[in-house]
Amino acid sequence: MTETITRDVAATEPAKPRTPAGRRRFLSVPHLLLIPAILILLVGMGYPLVWQVITSMQEFGIKQQFGQPADFVGLQNYIDLATDPTMWQVVGRSLAFCFITATMTLVVGLLLAVLMTAVGRTARLTLQISLLLAWAMPVVAAMTVWIWLFDRRRGVVNYLLDMIPGVDMNRFSWLSNPLTFFIVASIIVIWMSVPFVAFSVYAGLTQVSDEVLEAAQLDGANGAKRLRYIIMPMIRPVIMIVLLLQLIWDLRVFTQITMLQDAGSKASEFDLLGTYIYKLGAGSQDFGMASAVSIFVLALTLAISWFYVRALLKEDEQS
Amino acid sequence: MTTSVTIPTGGELGATASAVPVASVRTRTRWSQRVRPRRILLTVLAFAVSLAWVFPVYWMMNSSLLSNRTLQSFIPTFLPFGGSFANYENVLEDGSFFTALGISLSVTLIAVFFCLLFAFLAAVAISRFRFKGRKAFVLAVLIVQMLPAEGLFIAQYKMVSSVGLLNSVIGVSIIYTAAVVPFTVWMLRGFVAGIPADLEEAAMVDGLSRTQAFMRITFPLLAPGLVASGVFAFLQAWNEFTVALVLLPAEQMHTLPLWLRGFIQASATRETDWGQVMAASTLVAVPVIVFFLIVQGRMTSGLVSGAVKG
């Protein structure tokens, strides 16, 4: 699978062969170009990252924050984490939430992109503007509206569901039960993320040349075959990137969950990794432990996205 | 899925696509127009999906026009008949919205500008040159954005406060720029790679300097890519909440998300005044919607040229 990606990427980047000449002529130019980006990263992220790594190996609580020296405890925080069943429950829950939500986002986004290519101008524009409006909603504003839509007493969702004969959803408390809580969370995250996926994939789809598709049709390829042999290979790079981004974002989703918790329940069954770190740090003032979880999440994200990182490195070696 | 090789036109297709990065979005896809009844069904589906997607946005605006009394009813009011702008008047009364809007705009625009500038330079470096340390940089950029932000606030506070930039637009802008640069580098890399270096060199043969060639030939082609990346940077900076909370503690320095949150919390001792909260939410959303409508055309074509290359 990775080989195909590499080949595709290479095929779509005709700039590559020119680079050896560039290297000979401008040896120091690229380094100069990188300086601003590296500087800002060092300033903005370097210190926090280093602080986090150091703190994750200390016993760092509120007293240390007020000036007491912190004890170096080596890997003890990590060992404590590894032996804490709550931590593994949160990890499992986060992974499940992340994979289900990212996959659903991708599937819905793909379908909507295909739908955009299949309908007329008016319908397509309507759909695009709707998605654009949803995409433009600031997260805090969007969450406020969604929480209200799912409100137990005055929520429109319960009101409408209750109107279906035989369904009793009056006062149904969506946010009280972990399962329905995460269904709601997932719906909201999918709603927010689908526009990006749909637009990206749609952009990819419009690149598939009509001539090729028609030629394939004349050769007797049916819809499914055209999708599989022509369209999919063309848009696979887009899907890969979009899937990776969704996985990264959904694994550490924070604002949405924490606002839902404020409206629902704060119990640990409702935690994902983002809120778990925040509760450990800002809530319990155990900054050593919170840092250790953060570093762990970094490693976990890297593991999940390894498929992409490897492809990226391979592509580099080839060129 | 190694079958892409069996289509002989595959490679050529890619080349054609990248030579024309700004492909028209309105390209009709003819094969779908053949089956009429199915098309009608799909059109209906498209409208239904639009409705479902836009409903929360509509609900926010609808509610912002209704009085709190109407909203307290257990039977939802679906149309804003008999509504008024009273909620907006109440929300805008003390002028804090405009202060927060000013802060949000400054922080976001500074962060977007520098982020695009720095990321663009870096993207040119890694997609046009092969050099020592390139792979390390690409990896670092990739990894840095995987660090969860929820545990970072103490370190960020210490850093920003130690150089006296707490409660200042600059301090937050620096953090935001740093937070968005990795993703932007990553995204722009695809765009820059998509523009053939031949074009520039041809222009140089015609007597332009390398900088001139770049500014006249490459930059215009890159514009959609910059817009698309800029939109992401804009959204992230505009929406950010946790960093702003810690780095901008003074009330007169609050950004719009903090202002909105303060609105929800200020009503904590009473029952939430949903009408006002919805009006406030709408006010926070409008600048983004306006921004999106302005860049919309460019953005979609930007995604066309950039996304395919990744």
Place this chain on the structure above:
Amino acid sequence: MKRKYAVAAIATAAALVLAGCSATGEPADDGSADGQDITLWLMGGDTPDELRDYLKSEYADATGGTLTIEEQGWGDAVAKLTTALPDAANTPDVTEIGNTWSPTFTNAGAFTDLSDMYDELGGDKLLKSFVEVGEVDGAQYALPYYFGSRYNFYRKDIWDAAGKTVPTTLGEFGETVKSLRTDAQSGFYVGGSDWRNGISWIFANGGELAVKDGDEWVGALSSDESVAGLEQFQDLFTGASNAPVTEFDSTPWVNINNNDATGVPEAATIIAPGWAHWSIGDITPDPKDSTKTVATWNDDVFGTFVLPGVDGGVAPVFAGGSNIAVSAASKNQAGAKELMKIIFSEEYQTLLGENGLGPANLDYASSLGDDQFAKALIESAAGSKLTPAAPGWAAVEGAGILEEFFGKVSGGGDVAELAAEYDEKLNELLN
């Protein structure tokens, strides 16, 4: 190259740390409050504007300096206090702080020792339980700011129709409200995770959340008394409340007022902080602004009573309220102390009472008035109790452990088992 990158990062970080050390100096205090501009952080919107204006003008009169008041949301306050209080350049000079967080910040050394002016500020007349949470080794750091306590509001019309009278013991209270429950109406509306109300049943039965054993705080949820209280609460919740088990921060007064869709209330009884009475009553359009509604208290329909104890008397309820303290890192110690004198003055304490906030100095409790709300507030406050003064208490609250525990109890779990399990969790955080 990767190593080079890391080295550069550490070098930059080190430079930044060094810069940080030189920037924060020792608090410079010349001992005079004259002309000092200070900042006061208030939590939430509980202090009315009238009181804020009073503080500003009095402070200007006393010192010639400016007092800036910044309001912090309750939900985000701990994160902001944690970062700002140790930072001399940006700390508020005086800050309000939730009473249950006081032990944590006091023990961490966040506040200035006020022992020398304790007597001047009111001394023994200050609300004792609040003073205790702000004390370390007999020295006072965080003092009481205001208190509020919880009592019951009930629907006289519903109680009368069912032939019920105000109960005199906690057991009778439980039986009464259980008998008033229907599918559409809670006999007693309380969220299942609402521990701030639920702990009253632990206290009433003689239990504690945590006790000090030598130098260590240990969880006491599994003591016989606590378990008895929790079982009583579990029985009450399952038998009398229709609220979700996860609800922890409800606005129960919306349930005791008539629902405008059905015309009947959803709860016959609620427990709420005293100021809730402004929101309870007959709902009519606001004459000044027809888009809003006002609640007008109606003595024929609504009544109040304090939660009775197990053997009669008054049950110890959770004492809500705030403490106030001077930041140890503040450079304006003199100005900050001047502000403390203004806050603990007779005028300001009286203003607090007139606005329905229990004044820290009990000598001025009469300023609350003598209506039924003031009486119920004073009566319930007399027996009220605070959460343990353990250094890690803010961490316990921050982690949401008690919400989780009460949710499980209300959900019908085995109380003794759960109590033992959550005592373990408390023990990890308390010290």
